Amino acid sequence: MGSDALFAGVELGGTKCVCLIGTSPEDIRLRLSIPTGNDSEATLTRIEEVLRNGRSLHGPFQALGIASFGPIDRRPPSSTYGCITSTAKPGWRNTAVVARLAKAFQVPIGFDTDVNGAALAEHRWGAARNLADFAYVTVGTGIGVGLLVNGRLAHGFGHPELGHIRVARRPGDDWAGACEFHGDCVEGLASGTAIAARAGAPAHLLADDSPALELAAHAIAQLLHTLVLATAPRRILVGGGVAESRPELLGQVRRQLIASLNGYLELDALAGSIENYVVPPGLGALAGPLGALALAADAA
Numbered sequence: 001m002g003s004d005a006l007f008a009g010v011e012l013g014g015t016k017c018v019c020l021i022g023t024s025p026e027d028i029r030l031r032l033s034i035p036t037g038n039d040s041e042a043t044l045t046r047i048e049e050v051l052r053n054g055r056s057l058h059g060p061f062q063a064l065g066i067a068s069f070g071p072i073d074r075r076p077p078s079s080t081y082g083c084i085t086s087t088a089k090p091g092w093r094n095t096a097v098v099a100r101l102a103k104a105f106q107v108p109i110g111f112d113t114d115v116n117g118a119a120l121a122e123h124r125w126g127a128a129r130n131l132a133d134f135a136y137v138t139v140g141t142g143i144g145v146g147l148l149v150n151g152r153l154a155h156g157f158g159h160p161e162l163g164h165i166r167v168a169r170r171p172g173d174d175w176a177g178a179c180e181f182h183g184d185c186v187e188g189l190a191s192g193t194a195i196a197a198r199a200g201a202p203a204h205l206l207a208d209d210s211p212a213l214e215l216a217a218h219a220i221a222q223l224l225h226t227l228v229l230a231t232a233p234r235r236i237l238v239g240g241g242v243a244e245s246r247p248e249l250l251g252q253v254r255r256q257l258i259a260s261l262n263g264y265l266e267l268d269a270l271a272g273s274i275e276n277y278v279v280p281p282g283l284g285a286l287a288g289p290l291g292a293l294a295l296a297a298d299a300a
């Protein structure tokens with residue numbers, strides 16, 4: 001396939017969907033965001049319209065990548081392959097995303113979670129180039145983790161759902177949490193949804209010294225503690241809408257991670273300074289959409 005072959009990507013996020021047509025971060029021909037909404041049929045119809053219009057303007061694309069919020073079924077032999085499964089997102093449970101878009105465009109489809117896609121893009125073009133082991137953590141409407149271990153995305157019977165692990169709570173914090181499934185898992189304590197539920201306002205409107213932000217940083221640091229001890233990633237990237245809107249959160253997470261590890265591991269010697277170990281994504285808000293483009297390129 002020629003180096004000028006075009007690809008299409010769709011990042012399905014909990015709040016918005018981003019459609020891309022292009023070949024790389026330096027060659028994006030189309031970029032358009034639409035609200036995800038609670039009507040999957042209407043949203044997928046709009047995505048089809050955007051991609052058809054883009055194809056008319058820029059020419060045919062050779063493959064389509066879909067990087068979706070989860071959980072998803074990415075097992076090809078499964079009868080529900082290509083579906084969003086037990087999501088808490090209203091209107092999207094059991095939505096057959098791949099079948100719908102494959103029928104519409106008749107091109108190879110790459111399909112994975114939004115956070116795995118972002119990890120793939122960061123490995124190819126961003127802050128994790130040349131790293132065989134790293135983690136990409138998204139803190140947005142939900143919380144997810146994409147893991148690259150020994151140069152490959154981590155997959156087992158499904159995909160990692162580390163945003164739903166249970167973590168040590170800050171002493172005295174007995175808030176029930178906001179996760180529909182697990183209450184006070186990391187997502188239930190530190191996602192944008194959880195912060196708004198606890199504080200009564202979205203994260204970007206809170207004061208810098210809001211207790212809700214500090215408690216969210218504590219839960220995220222506990223997640224990173226687990227990642228450091230489980231797979232020893234050479235770097236941890238923290239992105240997503242909440243992380244982007246509150247960049248100071250990253251500093252709180254770094255401090256709380258060091259305190260939580262309590263000298264058990266000397267990160268400076270093993271992986272470099274904490275400021276170079278826990279970092280923002282190199283591709284910024286484009287990590288997720290470019291992840292879908294990377295999935296398309298691999299599918300082709």
